């Protein structure tokens with residue numbers, strides 16, 4: 051577990067979480083990260099709602115940090131906002147070029163698009179065709195390879211993809227990112243998995259592995275952790291991009307609140323993923339021409355019923371909650 055920025059707040063008793071949690075399954079409009087449905091657990095506390103939604107394949111140690119974030123959201127006040135809305139990017143899954151216009155139509159006014167590339171089973175030609183289709187409709191394009199390229203493949207891809215705002219996690223390891231940055235100083239490199247799945251989210255600094263840091267609130271343990279990490283990164287001239295982990299409207303609102311509290315925000319944030327869901331537990335933050343407005347939504351009781359996960363998934367998530375609570379209690 052990433053214990054570098056553990057919360058100072060007291061851990062609520064397990065019963066307080068168990069008695070106030072709901073597991074829902076949100077349908078996606080298009081496949082994303084290989085999934086068509088996203089399961090999340092929502093927990094109500096004295097300060098509102100938190101979201102506990104580590105991906106199913108994550109182990110308990112890693113998932114416990116996501117629980118810390120859910121608890122911070124529901125058991126403590128939001129950080130102080132310095133802006134009322136946050137600029138966001140359109141997110142384009144690894145779709146066919148013919149589907150690009152339909153995807154982008156869900157993000158009216160967004161001037162930056164993030165395009166998924168290096169998807170398993172696809173080729174560089176597929177990526178080039180998708181990126182070209184996006185660039186015809188949106189002026190600024192970034193790509194996210196989710197660590198799918200070797201250094202060599204990344205260099206080949208950069209030479210064919212045209213101008214990029216930046217490339218997010220082009221390779222898997224910190225050392226590869228650093229090597230790629232040395233070899234291709236003209237393309238900005240953003241670290242995502244190297245921060246959110248690392249025991250030490252700040253290792254990228256010393257390694258010289260990133261120009262930009264993607265920070266996700268849940269895997270980093272909450273808003274205060276993100277603000278602390280962003281402060282250190284800014285001292286090394288590494289700006290942050292706050293992004294979603296495919297959160298429900300509840301998690302998105304916490305991400306928007308966190309982004310709104312950052313002293314500096316240079317890049318559009320990856321928080322517009324609500325638009326990839328066909329249904330949600332609450333109205334997501336208002337969309338204002340490419341920006342998301344800071345709000346604190348409440349889950350709609352009828353949506354919690356409508357989207358309620360089946361019995362075996364309820365049990366699975368409640369068991370996971372028990373185990374992750376034990377991890378937090380022991381550290």
Ligand SMILES: O=C(O)CCC(=O)c1ccccc1C(=O)O
Nearest residue numbers: 141164196293294295296320323
């Ligand atoms: O950054 C965005 O625009 C959307 C968020 C996103 O891409 C994402 C969502 C869930 C899991 C992983 C990722 C990722 O950035 O790799």
Ligand SMILES: [Mg+2]
Nearest residue numbers: 194218219242
């Ligand atoms: Mg990413």
